[in-house]
Amino acid sequence: MTSQDEVIRQVADALGVESDEIDSETEADQVEAWDSMGTMSIVLWLHETFGIELAPSETAELQSMKRIFQLLRTAGHLA
Amino acid sequence: MNAYLRGVESHLPERILDNAALVAQNPGWDADAIFKKTGIRERRIAAPGETAADLGTIAAERLLARTDVDRDEIDALLFCTQSPDRFLPTTACTIQPRLELGTHCGAFDFNLGCSGFTYGLWVARGLIVSGSARNVLLVTADTYSKFCDPHDLATVTIFGDAGAAALIGRDDAGALAEVGQTVVGTDGRGAENLIVRGGACREPAGDRSLYMNGPEIFSFTLGSVKAGIARLLEQTGTDWKSVDRYLFHQANRFMLDNLRRTMKIPVEKMPIDLEDTGNTVSASIPLLMTRELERGNLKAGQSCVLAGFGVGYSWAMSALRWR
Numbered sequence: 001m002t003s004q005d006e007v008i009r010q011v012a013d014a015l016g017v018e019s020d021e022i023d024s025e026t027e028a029d030q031v032e033a034w035d036s037m038g039t040m041s042i043v044l045w046l047h048e049t050f051g052i053e054l055a056p057s058e059t060a061e062l063q064s065m066k067r068i069f070q071l072l073r074t075a076g077h078l079a
Numbered sequence: 080m081n082a083y084l085r086g087v088e089s090h091l092p093e094r095i096l097d098n099a100a101l102v103a104q105n106p107g108w109d110a111d112a113i114f115k116k117t118g119i120r121e122r123r124i125a126a127p128g129e130t131a132a133d134l135g136t137i138a139a140e141r142l143l144a145r146t147d148v149d150r151d152e153i154d155a156l157l158f159c160t161q162s163p164d165r166f167l168p169t170t171a172c173t174i175q176p177r178l179e180l181g182t183h184c185g186a187f188d189f190n191l192g193c194s195g196f197t198y199g200l201w202v203a204r205g206l207i208v209s210g211s212a213r214n215v216l217l218v219t220a221d222t223y224s225k226f227c228d229p230h231d232l233a234t235v236t237i238f239g240d241a242g243a244a245a246l247i248g249r250d251d252a253g254a255l256a257e258v259g260q261t262v263v264g265t266d267g268r269g270a271e272n273l274i275v276r277g278g279a280c281r282e283p284a285g286d287r288s289l290y291m292n293g294p295e296i297f298s299f300t301l302g303s304v305k306a307g308i309a310r311l312l313e314q315t316g317t318d319w320k321s322v323d324r325y326l327f328h329q330a331n332r333f334m335l336d337n338l339r340r341t342m343k344i345p346v347e348k349m350p351i352d353l354e355d356t357g358n359t360v361s362a363s364i365p366l367l368m369t370r371e372l373e374r375g376n377l378k379a380g381q382s383c384v385l386a387g388f389g390v391g392y393s394w395a396m397s398a399l400r401w402r
Binding site for chain 1: 341
């Protein structure tokens with residue numbers, strides 16, 4: 001089980017940006033690095049850190065921090 | 080009866096499209112950033128009027144000239160492309176007389192992308208082992224450049240054109256490798272993520288440019304490629320460390336680097352070689368094989384896993400042992 005702050009830190013790390021560029025309300029279109037390549041980096045982070053394998057079309061769920069939190073809650077990794 | 084890879088050849092069209100040319104067409108793009116993200120500096124592009132059949136036929140002619148096979152002993156011609164000359168007839172039927180293959184030779188196209196070469200090995204081996212064919216000529220070629228929107232960063236930076244040909248037969252004399260088992264897989268739920276929607280019967284007036292959802296394709300490969308290889312290794316009674324070479328479809332550097340890392344495959348066992356060709360779809364694995372053979376990197380006795388994966392979604396992994 002992880003925390004929202006830790007998830008934010010790790011998403012920022014995956015995107016290669018400073019943690020203060022991301023908060024719990026951030027959406028992909030607000031961060032330049034959160035483009036197609038950035039989304040792939042988040043896919044990789046989810047796979048390596050939590051063993052999450054997304055079903056086809058589920059990367060659409062990775063376009064905001066709220067949706068990433070929801071995905072992790074559903075998978076039982078976030079309280 | 081066993082099946083053997085008797086030869087493999089490839090062909091690249093002459094025209095080069097480099098990153099500087101892409102940037103010239105697309106102000107705001109950055110050539111270094113394209114290379115950093117894709118690992119590709121340039122790709123080869125078929126000329127107007129030059130088709131996948133042309134590229135594949137040149138590769139096949141080169142192969143037949145190099146091997147000592149009697150063309151009358153080729154019993155099947157399999158042509159894999161997603162850029163056929165026409166809706167009909169089957170392009171393979173038009174390649175058969177160009178290669179002066181006998182009229183007894185079966186010929187058909189199959190429509191697959193990046194899994195096409197290994198899928199073709201699956202079918203070819205089945206034809207050989209069952210005794211249905213003495214030799215099978217497997218030609219894989221594509222010209223995705225004809226589908227790419229020149230202003231779509233996701234596709235035009237990635238794809239290049241190429242053709243390749245492999246001869247699979249039951250005669251082991253002078254063969255390059257023994258062709259082992261192939262495992263295949265399909266997940267059509269991902270069909271929309273790599274697609275040319277228009278131009279065929281479903282949407283005849285629809286968009287004819289190639290669409291690729293990069294994150295979706297990457298997500299698919301993370302899940303399916305490792306599982307596919309694991310299934311192949313289980314069927315062949317071997318393990319990851321016992322494989323000497325992994326020859327993957329050359330998709331892009333980001334994907335290959337991360338697949339390699341997540342599967343813990345040593346760098347020296349898995350070549351990445353697309354800097355001057357781009358992603359050449361179903362030709363990429365045989366193109367990699369020809370280049371690795373020229374470099375002397377595929378040696379007698381080595382076991383090898385080939386992994387093709389992509390549009391469909393579709394995947395196929397084959398076992399080879401070099402001789």
